[in-house]
Amino acid sequence: MYSTVKMLHSYWAYFVLLILIVAVANAIIGFASGKKFVSKDLRISLFALIFTHLQLLIGLILYFASPFGMDMISNRGMGGMSSAERLLALEHPFVGILAIILITIGWSKHKKQETDKGAFGKIALFYGLGLLLVLSRLPWSQWLGL
Numbered sequence: 001m002y003s004t005v006k007m008l009h010s011y012w013a014y015f016v017l018l019i020l021i022v023a024v025a026n027a028i029i030g031f032a033s034g035k036k037f038v039s040k041d042l043r044i045s046l047f048a049l050i051f052t053h054l055q056l057l058i059g060l061i062l063y064f065a066s067p068f069g070m071d072m073i074s075n076r077g078m079g080g081m082s083s084a085e086r087l088l089a090l091e092h093p094f095v096g097i098l099a100i101i102l103i104t105i106g107w108s109k110h111k112k113q114e115t116d117k118g119a120f121g122k123i124a125l126f127y128g129l130g131l132l133l134v135l136s137r138l139p140w141s142q143w144l145g146l
């Protein structure tokens, strides 16, 4: 169970990062060039939302299945972890949740915009911040085996 969920979370992360980068780049280009917000833009933003939500779901399961999630916090306490352990058990999951909240806010705000520029702007800002947060707290070396 643990290794399957971990593998799923690990591989799904490539798609999540890819679609988030595409959605943010698309929104920045749309914002800067004054394009119309068409159904292609809606689909890209919606896919990014769905992919990140699925990652949240897999991440939550992993948090309780992994020895580096909830277990680590209950066994060691907040202060008893090394910085690598704190990244896995605390910083990555919680900053990840925060990022997904921002992305969800961006999605719902873009729908209320009256202009195309406004819609692109909300996606660019909130998805962009979410992406930066995710990137800042990924367990890079464990993931890529560096």
Ligand code: HEM
Pocket (backbone or CB within 6 Å): 006, 009, 010, 013, 016, 017, 052, 055, 056, 059, 060, 062, 063, 066, 067, 068, 069, 088, 089, 092, 093, 094, 096, 097, 134, 138, 139, 142, 143, 144
């Ligand atoms: C967009 C959001 C996220 C991305 C892109 C992402 C990506 C990753 C990656 C690449 C790893 C390393 C996997 C490996 O070493 O093979 C990882 C580990 C982990 N993630 Fe996430 N994650 C996200 C959100 C979350 C959330 C929201 C949670 C929990 C609530 C979570 C829980 C975990 C845990 C517990 C591990 C450590 C697993 C272990 O080594 O046993 N992740 N994540």
